[in-house]
Amino acid sequence: MTYEFKEYPDREMLAMDLANQIAGELRAALSHQERAALAVPGGTSPGPVFDALCAADLDWARVDVMLTDERWVPESSERSNTRLLRERLLTNRASAARLLPLYAEADTPEERLAGLADDIAPALPLAVVLLGMGADMHTASIFPEADKLEEALSNDAPILLPMRAPGAPEPRITLSAHVLDGALKKHIVIYGAEKREVLEKARGLAPLEAPINAVLDEAVVHWAE
Numbered sequence: 001m002t003y004e005f006k007e008y009p010d011r012e013m014l015a016m017d018l019a020n021q022i023a024g025e026l027r028a029a030l031s032h033q034e035r036a037a038l039a040v041p042g043g044t045s046p047g048p049v050f051d052a053l054c055a056a057d058l059d060w061a062r063v064d065v066m067l068t069d070e071r072w073v074p075e076s077s078e079r080s081n082t083r084l085l086r087e088r089l090l091t092n093r094a095s096a097a098r099l100l101p102l103y104a105e106a107d108t109p110e111e112r113l114a115g116l117a118d119d120i121a122p123a124l125p126l127a128v129v130l131l132g133m134g135a136d137m138h139t140a141s142i143f144p145e146a147d148k149l150e151e152a153l154s155n156d157a158p159i160l161l162p163m164r165a166p167g168a169p170e171p172r173i174t175l176s177a178h179v180l181d182g183a184l185k186k187h188i189v190i191y192g193a194e195k196r197e198v199l200e201k202a203r204g205l206a207p208l209e210a211p212i213n214a215v216l217d218e219a220v221v222h223w224a225e
């Protein structure tokens with residue numbers, strides 16, 4: 001498995017450079033296809049990238065934006081990844097993009113899974129995916145020790161899976177590994193010494209132990225202190 005590791009002087013430079021790269025890749029995809037799909041993470045890491053990317057000059061009306069995963073909470077919750085997406089990415093020029101949601105009101109993800117997956121399917125494969133990584137080596141909501149970990153990692157997994165894990169305070173919904181890994185361009189954003197070490201420790205481990213390894217091959221990892 002090989003991946004590129006890009007180190008930046010600071011987080012601001014990382015956010016600007018990564019946003020430029022993603023915008024360029026979306027433009028390239030749109031030059032030879034009618035629509036392009038972009039999947040992005042939630043959590044604490046992508047906000048500054050969203051702040052830069054939302055101003056990019058490209059034909060956002062032909063871009064389908066979705067999350068890599070969602071916490072099963074309504075948008076009124078501080079923990080909603082959709083809320084972050086609306087506040088920081090789907091604004092400015094990017095407000096013209098089409099959001100393909102990973103949440104709909106219901107008590108459990110299982111109740112809405114099929115409908116959400118049906119809406120996403122025509123937009124695939126992803127032109128670009130941006131992923132985060134937790135300190136436990138999870139990516140999207142593919143967590144070590146999760147109840148559907150094996151299924152999420154298998155090549156014939158459905159597009160979307162519900163997920164429950166000891167490290168996740170609420171039920172989740174996640175794109176499966178082959179959908180994420182099938183993106184034409186893959187980027188992973190991580191900050192700080194701890195996550196850099198975690199990524200090093202993941203080297204050589206099976207995706208069952210280190211789910212991040214299911215998407216790392218040929219990805220670009222963007223790191224700043």
Ligand SMILES: O=C1O[C@H](COP(=O)(O)O)[C@@H](O)[C@H](O)[C@H]1O
Pocket residue numbers: 040041042043044045046068069070071081131132133134135139140141
């Ligand atoms: O819960 C989640 O965690 C990961 C990592 O988040 P971070 O705050 O450590 O950057 C994130 O990539 C994922 O989308 C999110 O749902």
